[in-house]
Amino acid sequence: MTIFEKAERLKQLPPYLFKEIDRKKREVMARGVDIIDLGVGDPDIPTPPHIIDALKKAADDPANHRYPSYSGMPAFRETVAEWYGKRFGVTLDPPTEVITLIGSKEGIAHFPLAFINAGDIALVPSPAYPVYRIATLFAGGEPYTMPLLKENDFLPDLNVIPSDVADRARILVINYPNNPTSATADEEFFSRVVAFARKHGIIVCHDAAYTEMAFDGYSPPSFLEVDGAKEIGLEFHSLSKTYNMTGWRVGFAAGNREGIEGLGAIKSNIDSGVFQAVQLAGIKALRGDQSCVREMASTYQARRDLMISGLKDMGFEVDPPKATFYLWIQVPEGYSSASFATRLLEEAGLVVTPGNGFGEPGEGYFRIALTQTMDRLSETLERLKKMSF
Numbered sequence: 499m500t501i502f503e504k505a506e507r508l509k510q511l512p513p514y515l516f517k518e519i520d521r522k523k524r525e526v527m528a529r530g531v532d533i534i535d536l537g538v539g540d541p542d543i544p545t546p547p548h549i550i551d552a553l554k555k556a557a558d559d560p561a562n563h564r565y566p567s568y569s570g571m572p573a574f575r576e577t578v579a580e581w582y583g584k585r586f587g588v589t590l591d592p593p594t595e596v597i598t599l600i601g602s603k604e605g606i607a608h609f610p611l612a613f614i615n616a617g618d619i620a621l622v623p624s625p626a627y628p629v630y631r632i633a634t635l636f637a638g639g640e641p642y643t644m645p646l647l648k649e650n651d652f653l654p655d656l657n658v659i660p661s662d663v664a665d666r667a668r669i670l671v672i673n674y675p676n677n678p679t680s681a682t683a684d685e686e687f688f689s690r691v692v693a694f695a696r697k698h699g700i701i702v703c704h705d706a707a708y709t710e711m712a713f714d715g716y717s718p719p720s721f722l723e724v725d726g727a728k729e730i731g732l733e734f735h736s737l738s739k740t741y742n743m744t745g746w747r748v749g750f751a752a753g754n755r756e757g758i759e760g761l762g763a764i765k766s767n768i769d770s771g772v773f774q775a776v777q778l779a780g781i782k783a784l785r786g787d788q789s790c791v792r793e794m795a796s797t798y799q800a801r802r803d804l805m806i807s808g809l810k811d812m813g814f815e816v817d818p819p820k821a822t823f824y825l826w827i828q829v830p831e832g833y834s835s836a837s838f839a840t841r842l843l844e845e846a847g848l849v850v851t852p853g854n855g856f857g858e859p860g861e862g863y864f865r866i867a868l869t870q871t872m873d874r875l876s877e878t879l880e881r882l883k884k885m886s887f
């Protein structure tokens with residue numbers, strides 16, 4: 499044992515599957531290759547100016563320089579409730595059913611600390627945003643994988659979860675519109691989740707980061723719209739993707755008051771809330787002109803259409819997503835996720851994310867994030883056309 503011997507919670511982390519691709523990316527970059535990075539789910543478009551102006555004004559006011567309230571400014575939580583009412587027809591009590599988060603990742607990662615005891619199970623999807631699984635492990639819980647498969651439209655099959663596992667489970671995590679598969683879920687699926695969670699006494703956490711990034715007139719529902727959802731569940735939301743604010747670190751959780759209370763108790767012992775100027779800018783984002791959200795969606799829709807038609811012409815198996823800025827694409831015959839991603843990087847300077855990096859059921863896929871301009875995406879298609887698979 500050395501002085502800096504890592505704790506078991508770090509040692510048990512799954513191997514970081516992007517390590518190899520990160521190393522190769524640096525190697526290819528060092529050769530001077532013009533790399534097109536389609537790997538990261540981080541909007542390339544800046545935050546709309548009216549939101550930045552609100553931050554600048556608020557930053558000048560000394561009243562905002564002191565510690566903020568732990569659960570968030572009342573005005574921010576009221577704005578979230580108002581937005582939920584307008585957008586989803588969901589009624590929320592701001593002081594008890596909404597809490598401000600330092601980005602939704604923070605809330606998702608802290609939530610299991612409030613409700614998971616050693617050996618408790620959390621039902622987590624795979625492939626998925628890695629935080630669900632790791633947060634469960636950090637809390638001493640056991641993640642139980644719900645595979646998201648094409649034949650089930652990338653929805654978890656609740657019927658195959660053994661009932662003893664379901665009875666031991668404290669938390670079930672879902673995420674629609676989904677990262678990385680870009681699948682969507684309807685109210686009927688959410689109702690089935692509510693019935694399952696009630697039957698087995700499970701808290702549902704819905705990660706709703708992508709509800710505003712949708713195409714062709716589609717408007718993704720909130721989990722909280724479904725009857726009974728608030729009795730058993732919470733929704734995690736974020737301004738990151740909706741308003742191109744990933745760097746700002748502001749999001750929120752909404753839903754069951756005991757759930758919000760538990761999360762708040764953990765947070766108040768770990769962090770001290772979100773800079774008020776950022777919350778005031780968040781209020782501006784949620785209450786202000788929403789045309790920036792429509793513009794963002796139409797930008798990604800045009801990029802999606804360009805990529806889907808180009809990829810289909812080349813024979814790739816890919817369904818056009820109704821939401822999210824991801825394409826979830828099957829690798830050609832004879833490749834694994836890793837071997838395909840490696841070949842694209844080494845021969846074409848294209849960075850894509852191998853699907854198995856999001857969990858073993860993602861093997862056989864790769865993910866493209868539509869976070870490059872139309873010119874760069876056209877260049878991507880040109881480079882792919884020059885290769886043969």
Ligand SMILES: *Cc1c(COP(=O)(O)O)cnc(C)c1O
Nearest residue numbers: 601602603627677707736738749
């Ligand atoms: C981007 C993303 C989030 C948002 O994270 P923030 O911490 O709010 O920036 C949450 N969940 C998923 C699945 C995401 O892809």
